[in-house]
Amino acid sequence: MNKKRRVVQWSVLGIAALMVAFAPIPSVSTTPTERFFHVDAESFAYSPAILTVNPGDQVTIELASTDVVHGLYVGGYDLSITADPGQPTTLTFIADKSGTFRLRCSVSCGALHPFMLGKLQVGTNLLFLRGIGLTFAALLGVLFIRKPLAESEN
Ligand SMILES: [Cu+2]
Numbered sequence: 712m713n714k715k716r717r718v719v720q721w722s723v724l725g726i727a728a729l730m731v732a733f734a735p736i737p738s739v740s741t742t743p744t745e746r747f748f749h750v751d752a753e754s755f756a757y758s759p760a761i762l763t764v765n766p767g768d769q770v771t772i773e774l775a776s777t778d779v780v781h782g783l784y785v786g787g788y789d790l791s792i793t794a795d796p797g798q799p800t801t802l803t804f805i806a807d808k809s810g811t812f813r814l815r816c817s818v819s820c821g822a823l824h825p826f827m828l829g830k831l832q833v834g835t836n837l838l839f840l841r842g843i844g845l846t847f848a849a850l851l852g853v854l855f856i857r858k859p860l861a862e863s864e865n
Pocket residue numbers: 781782816817818819820821824825827
């Protein structure tokens with residue numbers, strides 16, 4: 712009985728290890744490219760609101776306002792542009808910092824201005840990968856913590 716349980720435990724561990732080894736992980740080394748985003752700003756949202764690029768990419772954001780003057784501040788990079796209605800403005804920079812950065816409107820444009828937000832994702836979302844890693848760690852932990860208890864039950 713005990714031996715059978717051991718075999719099951721090792722099988723589960725083996726399968727988990729295989730999953731860790733072969734889980735698709737986005738390639739780390741990507742050739743930097745030029746990325747262009749046309750972002751429409753309208754009270755009180757950006758479209759698109761989430762910009763995803765790779766580290767090292769040259770990012771150009773064309774901000775176009777369709778109603779009042781709006782701004783776009785890129786947190787972490789400390790860059791800002793404003794766009795008058797009908798007069799798009801462009802901002803070009805190298806995405807040399809990895810991570811998730813807040814985009815927000817830099818011009819007080821109305822009641823919901825503080826909620827005019829977006830996101831710049833540079834590179835792989837590490838939180839997501841860590842979450843997967845933690846899930847496996849927890850799984851293995853449960854297996855090893857349960858073992859002594861299971862044996863004392865017999
Ligand atoms: Cu605003």
